[in-house]
Amino acid sequence: MCPTSSEMSIGALSAATGVNIETIRYYEREGLLRQPARTASGRRVYTVEDARRLAFLRRCRELGFSLADARTLAGLAEADAATCAEVKAVVVKHLADVRGKLADLKRLEKALTAMDRSCPGSDSTDCPILDALTSAAD
């Protein structure tokens, strides 16, 4: 190893950030990560700055942001003139989306729970679940 080197291979970057190698290459293709320098033989060489950006993207994804949003947020994080308002707008929009999905899932959970409870799970061939699915209660 080079002393105090801050450069790393794609494998090291993957290990450092927890992002899988194929995903890193995918992000590069999508323009979410810049094209890294290469060794003489063509291997990618990353800097700590790349690692920081990738960690940022990863956190965005963990919070459920789309890659498009992650790109926007990373851009704002690196811009000097990014304002709170711009950042918050992205979060608010995503939060509304999450709350919408939450409401949908809650309805599903309720309906499925009711179905589950309606059915004895026996070897009867007349199943209340199939009845419910067959005759719509829209």
Add this chain to the structure above:
Amino acid sequence: MCPTSSEMSIGALSAATGVNIETIRYYEREGLLRQPARTASGRRVYTVEDARRLAFLRRCRELGFSLADARTLAGLAEADAATCAEVKAVVVKHLADVRGKLADLKRLEKALTAMDRSCPGSDSTDCPILDALTSAAD
């Protein structure tokens, strides 16, 4: 119109079930609907039985079942010897999945709400949301 005809075009089937035409053709390709009869010129002709099955599939999808599960359930609904236990197993598995996703979304909602509240949304260029995304609290 033929008197008391129970046959219909793909457009009529789509209108009757609320499933879009392209989706109907897709289900046919995927084997979720049988290949319908055709007119001399090649147009699809559906029966009420097809409409019933498609409505069943639609209800499954509304409840969040995968197409694979929908296929299984539709098969059970048409089989004579299908038992409650078989049906319930599919529902229970899906319900567990839904509950898992619900838990994930609740965590997201909490984290995003905290971010939302932490940020004034002003034109300040020091945003607590970006700070949180930049320095991981893993």
Add this chain to the structure above:
DNA sequence: CTAGTTCCTGTAGTAACTACAGGATCAAGC
């Protein structure tokens, strides 16, 4: 020097549709 690991590019698969393009056919009105 050799074996095992890492890396490379490029392509295809996943889920469940949706959206065309480009063309044929049908139904209704004049």
Add this chain to the structure above:
DNA sequence: GCTTGATCCTGTAGTTACTACAGGAACTAG
């Protein structure tokens, strides 16, 4: 009979965010 607009046909490609190879090159440790 003819035109016009609606409906239908096939086949292909795009969507999201990866993941999984195949087939080959290069690096590293013993």
